[in-house]
Amino acid sequence: MSFYNKYNFKIANFCSKEGARPELSGVFVNGKESVATDSFTLIKVSAVKGFEMKDFPVIPNKKVLSTSPAFILPKEKAKDVVALFKKEIAGLPIISNAVITHADKDNVEIGKTDLESYNSVMSRTIQGEYPDYNKVFPTGQKCQKIQVNAEYLYSLLAFFKDFVDNHSKIITLEIPIKNDMPIQITAERQESKQTAIALLMPVKSD
Numbered sequence: 001m002s003f004y005n006k007y008n009f010k011i012a013n014f015c016s017k018e019g020a021r022p023e024l025s026g027v028f029v030n031g032k033e034s035v036a037t038d039s040f041t042l043i044k045v046s047a048v049k050g051f052e053m054k055d056f057p058v059i060p061n062k063k064v065l066s067t068s069p070a071f072i073l074p075k076e077k078a079k080d081v082v083a084l085f086k087k088e089i090a091g092l093p094i095i096s097n098a099v100i101t102h103a104d105k106d107n108v109e110i111g112k113t114d115l116e117s118y119n120s121v122m123s124r125t126i127q128g129e130y131p132d133y134n135k136v137f138p139t140g141q142k143c144q145k146i147q148v149n150a151e152y153l154y155s156l157l158a159f160f161k162d163f164v165d166n167h168s169k170i171i172t173l174e175i176p177i178k179n180d181m182p183i184q185i186t187a188e189r190q191e192s193k194q195t196a197i198a199l200l201m202p203v204k205s206d
Contacts, residue, residue, distance in 0.1 A: 001066045002031045003048040003097035006085040011036040011043050012078035023128030027078045030070035051094045068103035072126035080121045084112040146179050147203045160187050
């Protein structure tokens with residue numbers, strides 16, 4: 001059985017906004033993970049682990065599926081699923097997850113319970129073959145891993161997004177060979193002929 005939380009569907013923000021490839025305009029869900037891409041960015045989030053089906057509350061008149069076929073959920077419907085998580089119940093982590101209560105080749109129902117009520121999103125699925133995204137992720141290649149604070153990285157990137165005025169919003173990242181050295185971010189503002197350079201210090205793992 002697969003459990004999903006809000007992060008499995010918040011990735012809808014990374015779905016394609018173009019209509020040329022309809023399969024990229026939705027979140028691909030396959031039981032192990034959910035995936036979104038617009039051909040320029042790609043993100044996947046694994047299904048929630050650590051819970052068992054026997055511990056999930058019984059939903060009247062609904063059967064929680066232990067397995068389901070892979071499907072592509074339209075991004076608008078994925079955002080509707082995220083809205084199901086607005087009411088969180090403390091003390092029972094398992095119900096902080098959504099489950100699939102119906103899935104066939106054309107339709108899917110994703111639901112969530114707070115023990116008092118059951119709410120769900122029903123949707124037609126997007127037909128098409130999702131690309132083999134795992135081929136894009138580099139494997140077997142040498143790379144440098146540097147741990148950084150996500151909030152600090154976000155604040156720096158938010159600044160640079162506003163700072164750069166080139167059409168492509170290009171910035172330059174310099175990743176050091178040594179993992180105890182800072183990442184350098186550089187960008188130029190054409191209108192005022194300014195250069196901004198930032199350093200993001202690595203976080204040492206415990």
